[in-house]
Amino acid sequence: MTLLRLISWPYFRRHVLRTLLTVAGIVLGVAVFVGMHTANHTVLDGFSRTVDRIAGKTEIQVTAGETGFDEEILDKVQSASTVRVAVPVIEAVVDTNAIDHGGQGNLLILGIDMTGDRSLRDYDLESGEDAVIDDPLVFLAQPDSLMLSKEFADKNHITVGSRLPLGTAEGEKPFTVRGVMKSSALTSAFGGNLAVMDIYAAQKMFGRGRTFDRIDLAVRPGRTIAECERELQTMLGPGFQVEPPSGRGQQFEAMLAAYSMMVNISSAFALFIGMFIIYNSFAIAVTQRRSEIGILRALGATRRQIRWLFLGESAVTGLIGSIGGVVFGVVIARGIAASIGTLISDVYGQTQSTTEALATDPRLLGVALVIGILTSLVAAAIPARNAARVDPVQALQKGKYQVLSAGESRLRAMLAAVLGAIALVCLVAPPLTSASRQAGGARALFYLGFSLVIVVALLLSPLLSLGLAKALRPLLTRLRPVEGVLAADSLIQAPRRTSASVAALMLSLTLVVAFAGMARASYDSIINWMQTALNPDLFVMPSQSIVVRTIRFPPSVGPDIAAIPGVERVQTVRDARIVFRKTPIMLVAIEVASMAQTAQRVPVAGNADQMYRRAGAGEGLIVSDNLALLQHLSLGEMLEIPAPNGLVRLPIVGIIVDFSDQQGTIFVDRRQFLKYWGDDSVNVVRVYLKPGVQMPDVRQRILERFAGQRQVFVLTNAELKAYILRVTDQWFGLTSIQIAVAVLVAILGIVNTLTVSITDRRRELGVLQAVGGLQGQIRRTIWLEALSIAVIGLTLGFVLGAINLYYILQIVQYDIGGMRLDYEFPYPTMLALVPVMLAAAFVAAIWPAESAVRGSLVEALEYE
Amino acid sequence: MSKQRLWPRRHENTKKNGVHVLPFHFIFFFFVCFAPSWPTGLQSSLIAADNARQIVEEAQKRTDAKSQRYEGVLQVFDSKGKIADKRWTFERLGSHGQSKVVLRFTAPAEVKGVAMLIVNHPDRASDQWMWTPAIERDRRIALQDRSTRFFGTDFSFEDLEERDVNQYDYTLAAGDDATVDGAACWKIQSTPKESKSSQYTKSIVWVRKDDYAFARIENYVKDQVVRRMAYSDIQNVQGIWTARQLEMADLRRGSRTRLTLEKLEYNVPLKDEDFTLQAIRRQ
Incomplete structure (x- = not known):
């Protein structure tokens, strides 16, 4: 405690900005964790509370x-x-x-x-x-x-x-x-x-x-x-x-499982990123305070005391950052909750109240505090160990700063190679066949492999940063012969200073690549699906939203629309969420025979003709690919679906790609649905027009036909598709949050790194100015250094992101949505990110650059 | 003397049938009728518990009619003195637990046409349906919570049920105030048997000695009177002593409901087919 007061506190006071940046790392991680979980809890609690309050004494x-x-x-x-x-x-x-x-x-x-x-x-x-x-x-x-x-x-x-x-x-x-x-x-x-x-x-x-x-x-x-x-x-x-009544809350929670998983992944990454910002700050602090540590050691301080001094600092930083993160998290939770509420309403048709109070669970806040402090301690553990190992004699020699020892480098490389090999084994050893993926052990190996890939990337980040910095040197030299060389050398001489920032940036971008890649693949798959499955000219619905099913049409609406001039064919659809194997899934009752003529969909398993013929005859069910993957169903398997009028026992006659519901969809012929569910209502009427008929005219006729009798909304094919894509946009709205976090991380990390870099190189910069270096040259040097960090971060982020995307698509396919998505690297997003990150780096460099040129020359040359 | 012989015989008969259903027949409708007066000499002998029961049985017997029709005016007075009026026509076919009732609201305009069909059973709770013309729907009314108020009146659904006399114990309650509106009354305590679930712990019933008409009923929850029914304007209609005005007070809410019977007739010709769901939908 005395050391904290006498040694740490003056250091913090001297480096207020850096201390704030360090704290900001924790604030960011904890805030995202608290904000996302609180928002998620708020939505779930809101639903449960509504259920409970309505249930009364039920x-x-x-x-x-x-x-x-x-x-x-x-x-x-x-x-x-x-x-x-x-x-x-x-x-x-x-x-x-x-x-x-x-x-x-x-x-x-x-x-x-x-x-x-x-x-x-x-x-x-x-x-x-x-x-x-x-x-x-x-x-x-x-x-x-x-x-x-x-x-x-x-x-x-x-x-x-x-x-x-x-x-x-x-x-x-x-x-x-x-x-x-x-x-x-x-x-x-x-x-x-x-x-x-x-x-x-x-x-x-x-x-x-x-x-x-x-x-x-x-x-x-x-x-x-x-x-x-x-x-x-x-x-x-x-x-x-x-x-x-609580059972309904559990079903709602199960429905949101995919979203919750994404929230958890985002929160974990945010904390991980925060950890690297702290690691970066403490690693730099240890380097900067080597002489101070040396003096302490010379005065009799033990290694243990030095280690605890830094751990104590990190605990205090973690506590302050966590408190800030909790407060900030609660502040942003309201906005995130509103966004989730809209998403749930648009995706699941479960309209949420947006006036529910935030579910700020004291336990969650407590956990966030503990996680924040632990993250800070873990992040500071290696710098604290390094501080404890500082040799007082070497430390008191001026100018001996960052050297990445060859031994350390070799050790990291070897460890990374071993872990990389294990990751590869985890990946290829249990091939993801349908049989093996049912085994929990195979999934555990898969996740172990995934985690190891990230760890390997982090271990290699100093080495890779160094390599990339060396590779950049010629380019920078060509760009600006003086400033470029100075910037590149600064990075090459102090890879540890740069690597943590690069690692944080890399992790952020990795997540962005994964989300963006997943979004892109999803968009492509959804567009393909829409083109085959949603081909009617008009969709007539009783509600403005296609996912709201509380208002329905009577069956007579179908024939009524069919009788309207210009209409060639109508198909009535009734979809409803049912509980299948304790999971809420979508049941869609369709006129199979008619659908077979208008929207022939190629099954991923089964024969199209047989599938439509048997399903239309009430001899089988068609299931979506994602349901088959999530519930481990296969073609020909006998399904038992409990219905109000008895148990439906029919085989799977076809598996098709369908994105109607994240938990999966079962298609049943309308007659079977009527028989077993006794429900003749209609959610959507699919309308095909006669050739040459003007769509707006028919739309108007439909509206006029039901004017004053029935609430009718008519969407054109393009409008419906646009609606689905808009909902998909909302679903992937998290990507934009991730991009924002990545930009923030870039700014925080680069400001931190450059601030330290300038402090470290004060003497060097002072000499430069003394021998005639212009202020503009100093500025450009700092700017180039910042841009180089961004380029290195972007490069590593894209590479790791590309690997991460593979794993994320596997997780989406087997553990979240059962969606079989093609691997597509999100080039457009990544290309858009390049100028964004470079601009962020430049913005981050402005203040440090100004600080460097405005520093006292006399003070800078004191060392000489 | 003939009356004295009548009670045991009736008691034996009901035992023989195996069904002791002496319904309080939709109780406030039942309570509009009461029996002719007893010989004075009988009164002093009716002090045992069995006799209390016989008094109730006799009171009910004297209301026997093949059918009944009246136009009712229902006034609900809330605790602030606000009055809400409703009117209905009431028709009953049959009696003593096997009756059917059609009740049709005629005013105010908002409820005009709403009809209820009640089919009473001797061995179980009545079946009730309601027809709502505005949505052209009939609905079954499930009287699960019998303490629920009957459509905003001060009667609960339980108050309207036919009661099986065997599910209650009766004792004559001695008291100084066994006089209602100047008429001497028997004061009978009715307590539900253990097998019978009731919102009330007990009821005190005042039966007029001169004509066996019910004069007052007080319903208790524990030791507190929660509802009080008063019968007034008792007239002999076609040989049946009938209270033309009934008033139920909810003492906890401070509100009361008054039912006035107009154009009351007994033994009117009514058709069985008019007491069906189809019939109440038609009219």
């Missing part, structure tokens, strides 16, 4: 995926001996044209049966006519009745009796606010944007026919939840999920 919920089930199931459930009370529920998120003060246009509509619902949910009306307040009769009698949460009513200045327009299956309808619910746990669900309406009116308004989304129930006193679950599961069969 102990068990009965669902059948998104398809819902027939009303008659309610009678069965109510008759169960373990059930005290069971009430049906419909949920729909609708857009409202309410006066929108907080950007809160979406409203969660809860359709309930008010005759029994209040035994599970606690709500009361605050104002309104007495006959309306506690009299559900008027509420039930008028299908336009709506009860709003006090939160939503206040926010939008809505009072009892107001009319509120809502988008329904029958078009936009004015609803009458017949009550305002007092604030309670229920009304705060979905960020307070909640409304209650009669369930039977909701069925009509949202095109649900005679189905319910789920049944909420409470267990009879004296019976256990487990008993009730068993009874209901036996009674209803495997087509129903009988589980506590």
